[in-house]
Amino acid sequence: MPVPDKITAWQMTAPGDMARVDLPVPELAPGEVLVEVAGCGVCHTDIGYFYQGVPTVTKPPLILGHEISGRVVAGDETWLGREVIIPAVMPCNRCPICAAGRGNRCLAQKMPGNSLGNYGGFASHIPVPAADLCPVDNRNLPLEYLAVVADAISTPYQAAVRAGLQPGDLVVVIGGTGGVGTYMTQIAAALGARAVVAADINKEKLARIKEFGATHTINTAGLSAKEVREAFKDYCKEAGLPSNDGWKIFEVTGTKPGQEIALELLPFIGRLIVIGYGMQKVEFMLSRLMALDAEIIGTWGCLPRYYPAVLQLVLDGKVKVEPFVEIRPMSQIREVFEQAHAGHLPRRVVLTPDF
Numbered sequence: 001m002p003v004p005d006k007i008t009a010w011q012m013t014a015p016g017d018m019a020r021v022d023l024p025v026p027e028l029a030p031g032e033v034l035v036e037v038a039g040c041g042v043c044h045t046d047i048g049y050f051y052q053g054v055p056t057v058t059k060p061p062l063i064l065g066h067e068i069s070g071r072v073v074a075g076d077e078t079w080l081g082r083e084v085i086i087p088a089v090m091p092c093n094r095c096p097i098c099a100a101g102r103g104n105r106c107l108a109q110k111m112p113g114n115s116l117g118n119y120g121g122f123a124s125h126i127p128v129p130a131a132d133l134c135p136v137d138n139r140n141l142p143l144e145y146l147a148v149v150a151d152a153i154s155t156p157y158q159a160a161v162r163a164g165l166q167p168g169d170l171v172v173v174i175g176g177t178g179g180v181g182t183y184m185t186q187i188a189a190a191l192g193a194r195a196v197v198a199a200d201i202n203k204e205k206l207a208r209i210k211e212f213g214a215t216h217t218i219n220t221a222g223l224s225a226k227e228v229r230e231a232f233k234d235y236c237k238e239a240g241l242p243s244n245d246g247w248k249i250f251e252v253t254g255t256k257p258g259q260e261i262a263l264e265l266l267p268f269i270g271r272l273i274v275i276g277y278g279m280q281k282v283e284f285m286l287s288r289l290m291a292l293d294a295e296i297i298g299t300w301g302c303l304p305r306y307y308p309a310v311l312q313l314v315l316d317g318k319v320k321v322e323p324f325v326e327i328r329p330m331s332q333i334r335e336v337f338e339q340a341h342a343g344h345l346p347r348r349v350v351l352t353p354d355f
């Protein structure tokens, strides 16, 4: 087992600045392991930390990256040599929030590239607690692809759990072709939703998502929320579906137009699940919730105990990863960040260490 004498990494020295550094391998505490990184996905959260002044819990210098797969090379013997996915959010498992089964929002949680000391995934190795690791005991695609399970796929899975998604459900995904929305659409279909309407603004991506679980698409580009509602009603009429009750609506964009559409579509006994994040405010007559007997639910991250089920959906081919991922060497991190920041990446990029 090759145990390194140092960790090589791309470290954020200050927001907007990055340097290649060598760090000593820390002494592993009981229950900790050292993971050799196979791949680390580039998430919009990283871009927020790097360019937009979103503060990290551990102040820079720190290594970003929280979508990580890899192999255990040191530490706890029971894990040695095993391939793993590192959950993006690791709960403390000791506080009242964790005891309530809501550890994905544990306030003492550890997140690589944010609050796990100064360690993150854009590195050769990372020390992590072993307790919540998701083992990859067999696989049918390269380990680096499975990095995206750790956030882009697990977050929509948790959203589906929060929504109580059942076979036969009616689902709308606002932003259903984006980096996370693509997986929200696929997961809704994989869990047996009867109808999955993907709404988004890119014509090519909308055409494509029909091959990956969307039963219908709505191009919302240039439409008001009310116009989207009309298009939605037309579709429901054609498809013989109710337009005014029961739909579960997942808002993934975090944008004002996306949220306005989601609120406009919220029907009787419906549920709106908020996954996207944006700083803007939207106006809504709150008493409509009472009149509709409807719910609005927030969701954050994913409990580590769901990771094996999420991984299984990928291994079973029910959630496709390869068409939506691009593998690039980690030495290209600066240009990949630039491209992600400019919105120029058609696929989620996973960086593989090439130090």
Ligand SMILES: [Zn+2]
Pocket: 043, 044, 045, 046, 066, 067, 088, 151, 152
């Ligand atoms: Zn993320």
Ligand SMILES: [Zn+2]
Pocket: 091, 092, 093, 094, 095, 096, 097, 098, 103, 106, 107, 108, 109
């Ligand atoms: Zn906790």
